[in-house]
Amino acid sequence: MAINAILLVNPSTMGKIDAAAIASGIGGYGLMQAAGAHVAACVLRYYPAMVRAIIFCGPGNNGGDGHVAARLLAESGVDVCRYGVEPRPGGDAARAHADCPGKILPLADWCPEPGDVIVDALFGAGLDRPVNDEVAALIERAKAAETPVVAVDLPSGLSGRTGQPTGACFQACHTVTFAALKPGHLLMPGRALCGEMHLCDIGIPARLITGDDPISCNHAGLYNDYLPAADPAQHKYKRGHLVVFSGRLISGGAARLAASAGLHAGAGLVTLATPPGAVMVQATHLTAVMQRSVKSADDLDQWLEDPRLAAFVLGPGFGDLDKARDFVTPLGGANRPVVLDADGLSAFAGDTERLGGLFLGETRLVITPHEGEFRRLFAELSDDPQLSKIDRARAAAKILNAVVVYKGPDTVIAAPDGRAAVNAGAPPWLATAGSGDVLAGIIGALLAQGMPPFEASCAGVAMHGQAGDRAGRAMTAEDLPPHIAPL
Numbered sequence: 001m002a003i004n005a006i007l008l009v010n011p012s013t014m015g016k017i018d019a020a021a022i023a024s025g026i027g028g029y030g031l032m033q034a035a036g037a038h039v040a041a042c043v044l045r046y047y048p049a050m051v052r053a054i055i056f057c058g059p060g061n062n063g064g065d066g067h068v069a070a071r072l073l074a075e076s077g078v079d080v081c082r083y084g085v086e087p088r089p090g091g092d093a094a095r096a097h098a099d100c101p102g103k104i105l106p107l108a109d110w111c112p113e114p115g116d117v118i119v120d121a122l123f124g125a126g127l128d129r130p131v132n133d134e135v136a137a138l139i140e141r142a143k144a145a146e147t148p149v150v151a152v153d154l155p156s157g158l159s160g161r162t163g164q165p166t167g168a169c170f171q172a173c174h175t176v177t178f179a180a181l182k183p184g185h186l187l188m189p190g191r192a193l194c195g196e197m198h199l200c201d202i203g204i205p206a207r208l209i210t211g212d213d214p215i216s217c218n219h220a221g222l223y224n225d226y227l228p229a230a231d232p233a234q235h236k237y238k239r240g241h242l243v244v245f246s247g248r249l250i251s252g253g254a255a256r257l258a259a260s261a262g263l264h265a266g267a268g269l270v271t272l273a274t275p276p277g278a279v280m281v282q283a284t285h286l287t288a289v290m291q292r293s294v295k296s297a298d299d300l301d302q303w304l305e306d307p308r309l310a311a312f313v314l315g316p317g318f319g320d321l322d323k324a325r326d327f328v329t330p331l332g333g334a335n336r337p338v339v340l341d342a343d344g345l346s347a348f349a350g351d352t353e354r355l356g357g358l359f360l361g362e363t364r365l366v367i368t369p370h371e372g373e374f375r376r377l378f379a380e381l382s383d384d385p386q387l388s389k390i391d392r393a394r395a396a397a398k399i400l401n402a403v404v405v406y407k408g409p410d411t412v413i414a415a416p417d418g419r420a421a422v423n424a425g426a427p428p429w430l431a432t433a434g435s436g437d438v439l440a441g442i443i444g445a446l447l448a449q450g451m452p453p454f455e456a457s458c459a460g461v462a463m464h465g466q467a468g469d470r471a472g473r474a475m476t477a478e479d480l481p482p483h484i485a486p487l
């Protein structure tokens, strides 16, 4: 009996897990009874003062969970009203319906009353199209009446795979799901539409809760074995020399943020590669971060002969897109890890083929686009409504042979080999100017210390979120670097 709190399982895979559990001798009705019991317990726990439990039951097993919850709530003395359709005959849902006394009324008959609490058991993992007009009207009535909703498995109308509503969708206060989370529980706006999540054990053995698709939450198991060791014998060059490329005279702050973050994230040395005209201004701001004047791609080529330069960050405040392309070319050939962010990405808008061609062979490129930068690089992927954010990040990773850190409140980290992680825990106040520069510096520092790109990106996103938690909601990006700490 178990839950898997880190794996993310697509609804189709969840169906296979259900089937495997049933094939192993665990009755489907037993699973449904356990699911319904968790739903009833959630309603009683959070709404002890409710007057009526309004159970909306759909035609499938999601509805079946609802019938079980209705029976248990009625048995505990709650005034239960069921609405919806009778389940298809012969299955577990039909049995749950038969075991639950009382009639089932048409959805349209529900008139909101004060004290109502809705159990949304219309559609869950089986949702495969927009809800019809009758259900859409019901959702509107519930919203207008501000009736609290406890969703079974997923709010009806929400795709468990993409986290996108297929049309109208309930806004739930609580969502009770089973065995493992689905991507739609973490991806936005799905996570917001679910309200408070409750992942419940319904008796499926851990050995069966596995996915054929390597998607997980971002968690320590992904990177712990690769974190830089705090080795007292290490000297600063062993801890990696990170180079951050600075922008011009008036836009040097972003690169300074990345450089400062790099030092706090453990790089032994950090050098700002600065255009000649900005060196003096940058010098007035720098202490532990070193500086080198780099005027042209030829200058850079010559400097790259120094093997101690371990990793590079280009993009924060860089400004000159032509120059960015000129610099990324020798960086690609240097066969060392590179983080491209901001202008380093915009410089290749509509030209991903050229960018990918610079980083062939072993994956050593990490890109850190936010939504807009991703769209500028991959308009086609962004416009395909069938694709989830995970699908998009994975496709981009393959195209570029890069690790993609697709930023947002639901940052997705994807590798060319298909691994993907969704980071859902970052504080919302990280969405502030310069925060991305800090993340680029953290990932650059972990790369400079020898972490592989996917693991460095997962760990960097986690460190960035934890620094944000420590800095607090009044933070600005400048407050972040001192709060960066090893995982």
Ligand SMILES: NC(=O)C1=CN([C@@H]2O[C@H](COP(=O)(O)OP(=O)(O)OC[C@H]3O[C@@H](n4cnc5c(N)ncnc54)[C@H](O)[C@@H]3O)[C@@H](O)[C@H]2O)[C@H](O)CC1
Pocket: 014, 015, 017, 018, 031, 032, 035, 058, 059, 060, 061, 062, 063, 064, 065, 122, 123, 124, 125, 126, 127, 128, 129, 130, 131, 132, 152, 153, 154, 178, 179, 202, 204
């Ligand atoms: N281990 C588990 O996770 C368990 C999950 N359980 C519950 O089972 C549902 C999935 O049940 P399923 O019958 O496959 O699908 P639904 O009940 O979600 O949908 C029923 C049916 O409805 C049709 N349909 C889909 N979209 C629409 C639409 N927009 N309008 C009308 N009809 C639609 C489609 O044919 C679907 O098959 C899961 O969510 C859990 O709640 C088990 O009960 C316990 C174990």
Ligand SMILES: [K+]
Pocket: 062, 120, 121, 122, 123, 124, 151, 152, 153, 154, 155, 156
């Ligand atoms: K539901």
